Amino acid sequence: MDIPLLIAIFPQVLLDGLILGFMYALIALGYTMVYGVLEFINFAHSEIFIVGAFVGVEILLGLKAWGVLGSLSPFVVLVVLLVAGMAGSGLLAVTVERVAYRPLRGAPRLVPLISAIGVSFFLQDAIRLFESLWNNAFNLVYPTMNQLNYRFQVTDNIDISVKSLVVIVSALLMLWCLHLVVNKTKVGKAIRAVAEDQATASLMGINVNRMISITFLIGGAMGGAAGVLFGVQYSLINPYSGFIPGLKAFTAAVLGGIGNIPGAMMGGLVLGLLEAFAASYLSLLTGGAFGAEYKDIFAFSILILILIFRPKGLLGEIVRERA
Amino acid sequence: MRPVTKLRYVGIAIVLLALVMPGVAVSGQAKGTIKIATQSPLSGDQSAVGEGIKLGAQLAIEQLRGPIEKAGFKVELVPFDDQAKPDVGVANARNMITDKEILAVVGHYNSGVAIPSSEVYKEAMLVEISPANTNPVVTDRNLPNVNRVCGRDDVQGAVGAEFAKSLKVKTAYVIHDKTTYGQSVAEFFRDNAKKAGIEVLGFEGTEEKSNFDPILTPIRAKNPDLIYFGGIYSQGAPLFKQAREKGIKSKFLGPDGLDSPDLVKIGGQAVVGLYYTTAAGPVAFYPKAKEFVKMYKEKFKKDPQPYGAESYDSAAIALKAIENAIKAAGGKMPTRDAVAKDVRKVKYAGITGEIEFDGKGDRQKAGYFILQVGSDDPAKWDDNKLLERKEIAPPPLKK
Numbered sequence: 001m002d003i004p005l006l007i008a009i010f011p012q013v014l015l016d017g018l019i020l021g022f023m024y025a026l027i028a029l030g031y032t033m034v035y036g037v038l039e040f041i042n043f044a045h046s047e048i049f050i051v052g053a054f055v056g057v058e059i060l061l062g063l064k065a066w067g068v069l070g071s072l073s074p075f076v077v078l079v080v081l082l083v084a085g086m087a088g089s090g091l092l093a094v095t096v097e098r099v100a101y102r103p104l105r106g107a108p109r110l111v112p113l114i115s116a117i118g119v120s121f122f123l124q125d126a127i128r129l130f131e132s133l134w135n136n137a138f139n140l141v142y143p144t145m146n147q148l149n150y151r152f153q154v155t156d157n158i159d160i161s162v163k164s165l166v167v168i169v170s171a172l173l174m175l176w177c178l179h180l181v182v183n184k185t186k187v188g189k190a191i192r193a194v195a196e197d198q199a200t201a202s203l204m205g206i207n208v209n210r211m212i213s214i215t216f217l218i219g220g221a222m223g224g225a226a227g228v229l230f231g232v233q234y235s236l237i238n239p240y241s242g243f244i245p246g247l248k249a250f251t252a253a254v255l256g257g258i259g260n261i262p263g264a265m266m267g268g269l270v271l272g273l274l275e276a277f278a279a280s281y282l283s284l285l286t287g288g289a290f291g292a293e294y295k296d297i298f299a300f301s302i303l304i305l306i307l308i309f310r311p312k313g314l315l316g317e318i319v320r321e322r323a
Numbered sequence: 324m325r326p327v328t329k330l331r332y333v334g335i336a337i338v339l340l341a342l343v344m345p346g347v348a349v350s351g352q353a354k355g356t357i358k359i360a361t362q363s364p365l366s367g368d369q370s371a372v373g374e375g376i377k378l379g380a381q382l383a384i385e386q387l388r389g390p391i392e393k394a395g396f397k398v399e400l401v402p403f404d405d406q407a408k409p410d411v412g413v414a415n416a417r418n419m420i421t422d423k424e425i426l427a428v429v430g431h432y433n434s435g436v437a438i439p440s441s442e443v444y445k446e447a448m449l450v451e452i453s454p455a456n457t458n459p460v461v462t463d464r465n466l467p468n469v470n471r472v473c474g475r476d477d478v479q480g481a482v483g484a485e486f487a488k489s490l491k492v493k494t495a496y497v498i499h500d501k502t503t504y505g506q507s508v509a510e511f512f513r514d515n516a517k518k519a520g521i522e523v524l525g526f527e528g529t530e531e532k533s534n535f536d537p538i539l540t541p542i543r544a545k546n547p548d549l550i551y552f553g554g555i556y557s558q559g560a561p562l563f564k565q566a567r568e569k570g571i572k573s574k575f576l577g578p579d580g581l582d583s584p585d586l587v588k589i590g591g592q593a594v595v596g597l598y599y600t601t602a603a604g605p606v607a608f609y610p611k612a613k614e615f616v617k618m619y620k621e622k623f624k625k626d627p628q629p630y631g632a633e634s635y636d637s638a639a640i641a642l643k644a645i646e647n648a649i650k651a652a653g654g655k656m657p658t659r660d661a662v663a664k665d666v667r668k669v670k671y672a673g674i675t676g677e678i679e680f681d682g683k684g685d686r687q688k689a690g691y692f693i694l695q696v697g698s699d700d701p702a703k704w705d706d707n708k709l710l711e712r713k714e715i716a717p718p719p720l721k722k
Contacts, residue, residue, distance in 0.1 A: 009544045016536040139368050139557065141589050149568055157544050159570065234533040236561040236589055238368055241533060279537030283527060292538050293501055293528040 006284055008157045013280045014273070019164050019233065021272025022171035026226035027249035028256070028264035029178065030093070030219035036195045036259035037215045038101070040109060043116040046246020047123035048093050048220050052085035052227025053237045054127060057140045059084055064143045074145040078166060078232070085228035086221035092123075093220025094213050102209070127239035139238045142231045167229045174225055175265055178218065182261060191215055195259075248275075255303055257313025266314055274299040354395040355656050359384060359641055360419050361634070362412060362430035362440065365404035368557040371585050373432050375628025376454055377402045380429045382619060383638035390646045394654055398642075401425065405436050412436035416443035426662050427452065427641035429634055433555075434458030434476075435503035441469045450663035452641055454633035457579060457602050458504050462684040465720055468663045470680045472633050472640070472673070474602030474689035476504070478715050479578055480511025482691045483600045486711065487512075487549055487576060488519040490598075495521050496547040496573070498538065498562065500554030501528040508578045509553025516551075532558055535565045543571050555580040560589035567593035579603060582629040584704035587696060597696045603629045604675060604692050604712070607705055611674045626705070636673035643669050685717035 027049050034042045059081055063069040069077070100119045104112045131138040148163040182188040193201040194211045202208045230245065231237050248271060256267025279295035306314065361380045364373035381400050388398035403419070405412035412431065419425050420443060428444060428451045431437035437456040444451050445466050453461060453471040457479060461471060487495060495516055499509035506528060513523050524545045529538055539562075542550065550566065550573045552559045559581050566573070575594065579601035586594055606612040612632055619627045644665035648657030651665075671678045679687045693711040697703065 005541070005544055009540050012540045012543075013537065016540060019536070020534060139585075139589070141591075144591065151570060161568065230533070234561065235564060236533060244532075276537045279529075280540050283525060284541060288526060291527045291529075293530065295537065 002284060006281065009280065011154075012158045013276050015158075015160065015164065016280070017273035017276030018269065019167050019272070020276055021269035022168055023226055023230055023233070023245065023268075024249045024252045024272050025265040025268025026171055026174065026222050026229070027245060028253040028268045029175075029261065030223040031250050031253040032256070032258055032261060032264040033215050033219040035253070036261075037191065037212055038112075039259075040101075040112050041116065041250070042101075042216075042219075043113070043246075043250075044096055044100075044119035044123060045093075045219070045223055046242040046249075047120050047127070047239075048089045048096070049223035049227045049230075049246060049249075050237065050239065050242030051092055051123070051127065052089040052224025053231040053241070054131070054140070054227075054239075055088035055224065056081040056085045056228040056231050057142055057237060060143050061135075061140070069143060069145070074147045077145065078148075078170075078228075081228045081232075082170065082225050085224040087224070089224025089227060090217045090221035093216040093223070096123075097213060097216040102212075124239045124243075131239065139236065142235045142237070144235075148232065163232055167233055170225065170229060174222060178222065178261070181218065187211075187214060251300070251303060255306060255313055257315045260313065260315050263313055263315035270314070271299060271303070274302055354654075356397040356399055356424050357391060357645060357656070358399045358401045358422065358425045359638060359645075360401045360403055360425050360428045360430070361638075362403045362405045362415055362428060362436075363432045364407040365402065367406050369407045369432060369555055372455075372583050372628045372630060373404075373407070375631040376430070376432060376634040378619070378623050379454070379627065379631035379634030380638035382615075382622060383635040384642065386618075387639055387642050391642065391649065394646070394649050396649070396656070399424075403430075405431065405433075405440070407433050407436060409436050409439050412440040413443055416440040420444065420447035420449055425449065426645055426657070426659060427666075429454060429637040429641060431456050432630070433502065433504055434461055434507075437461055438464075438503060441466060444468055448658075448660045448663050450641070450644070450659065450666050452637040452666065454637045455579075455603070455630040456504075458507055460503070460507075462717075463720060465683045467667075470640075470666055470684035472636050472675065472678055472686055472689075473579075473630070474691050474715070475685065475717055476508040476578070477511050477718065478689075479600050479602060479691060480508050480513075481515045482693065482713060482715075483512045483551070483576060483578065484515035484519050484521070486598065486600065486693050487516060487521060487551075490549070490574065492521055492548040492574065494524050494545075494547045495549040495551055496524045496542050496545065497526045497551045497553070499526075499528050499552070500558050501530055502554065505554035505578075505580065507553075508580075509551065512551050512553065512578075521549075533561065535562045536569075538562075539566050539569050539571065542566070542573075543569055546571075547573050549574045549576055552577045552581070556583045556586040557589070560586050560594060563597065564590045564593040574598065576600075579629070582694075584626070584628075584701035587699050587704065588701045590699075592699045595696050595699050598710070599694055599696070601629070601692050601694065602689060603633055604690050605694065605705055605707065605709060606632055606674075608692070608709060608712075609674055609676065615674050626702075632674045636671070636675050636678060639673060640666060640669050640671050640678060643671055681717065683717075683720050688714045688716050690714055 030045045100115045101112050128138045151159040151161045153159045190206045252267035252271045253264045256263025278298040279292040283291040361377045363376040384400050403415040432455050434456045450468045457476045459477045497513050499505040524547050575597040577599050581599045582601045647665045648661040691713045694707045
């Protein structure tokens, strides 16, 4: 075992894990908010997330085709991408709710769940069809923006690229905005009321359907932003890329206590860190007997352990508030 | 309801006649239909090469089916999409063996799909000629119906290691994609590299497709001279791209799975200078290939993919064997068994050189090539620099 090496790469692994964790946290919010309000798991959220990435790549490719990509400030471009991705995914989430979930509102719990799985498959192939017709390819690559790839060298083994900073800063900003919206505004109060008790909330004059739509809009927008950041950070996307991050984010939501917003953020961070440390350290710690391929098994075993001892998730019981 | 006029009756009659006529004409003169199937990924992230395999076979069938048609048979191509997934490949194979008109399969891009599927072909003695499956197990099972026109990974791994040695590489880090193909070629590379005195700093498998950070962080700390990736371009390209973005300066090397213009489409500047070994020579290398490229471009309006020429040759051998089998059967529809036996007897001067199979279905002498990516423009993939070329006979069957 190579202890100095383990220590030397520790900060870098921590950083990798944080970036991944913030990405999971942003996606997990979509699952957890919808669960909080409707008590059902929106499995189509992984596709809503990847749609954000596709909206972003289309804009970038468009700018590149016009030849203006190099002359624009990458931060302006990023803001445009994020806003567009959030709008695209948010509106898609609202539409999905209106078309596929609202008509099933009174049905048994399993029915909308199956509808969600159907929507998920439908969206995957719809994206694929659209991109195949539009671009004649559905594996799309984010064009490189050189300024974003610039790296601040801290030590030999540690550096931070501008785009990782962008991921962390925008994720933090968005999580903070969400916190303000949910806890400090009237809309947030209404959403929380609907989550608490739909019938009573509607008696108090709250338009339940509209609040549910807004919940989907916010959750979808967070997913869309995560999609754009995912594309910028990892560059290659295809219509099926959303599935695994979606599954992990859902796990993160459960880990934090599903229905609980701070829980989803924390769950995302914990899972991201677990995954990064497992992937980087397993092979070093076991002398090559276990490699990075076991990272998910390792991360999910810990998840199972946590859920055995805290069935309601990390924050599920401490914070009773749901949103 | 609107009254149906006489004119409409006439119209319907003409349409019906038009539908029936070609069928009548064909079944009138032909003794039956002979189908050649292809199986390769036509959808998903490996579909670029998979489609090239299908189109290569299609071109061969359209050009070379004359003799069989003269014997009174209709020749058709039936493409199947294995989606690069073993279960889909096996399900397709089950469908194929029930269609008695299918006499040969050109196929598979992924060894992990080819191996289980060929067990199904074996049940019906349906002959498979593989243009691209390099895993040793494909032919080492000694099945009478499995053949390949490309080389083998045990040789390819050794060729790669030998080349790494010639680059004066002292340390290497090996990553693979955990598939039958990727992991085994990576293992062959690792074992041969160790023998050649190269220190292997790590051997790691991953199914990850987007986020390679956690794998790359320890690699950067270990700073190997060379990173070897055993797998397919769709996964290798983002890996190499992220490695360069992370500031890793190691040389890159990989097997024939990296051989696709899509590697640079995804990887861009990061993969320029990457070395790859392949069992499919660049089309420009073969004298006969120029014409193939020209015809291919005319017909399909795109460049042939790697293994397109091998696929053309595979289909050509299948046609030749079927032709011989028809003759032997006295002009009747041959059995699958006879076609499988005849494939082993064919000596064929194909685009990729002289082809003849040994007793277990390997090509008597397969070519191995080492190339270097020269440009980040996918259209210039065929101009990649050929560094070395070898012709090596397959190792004998181990008992």
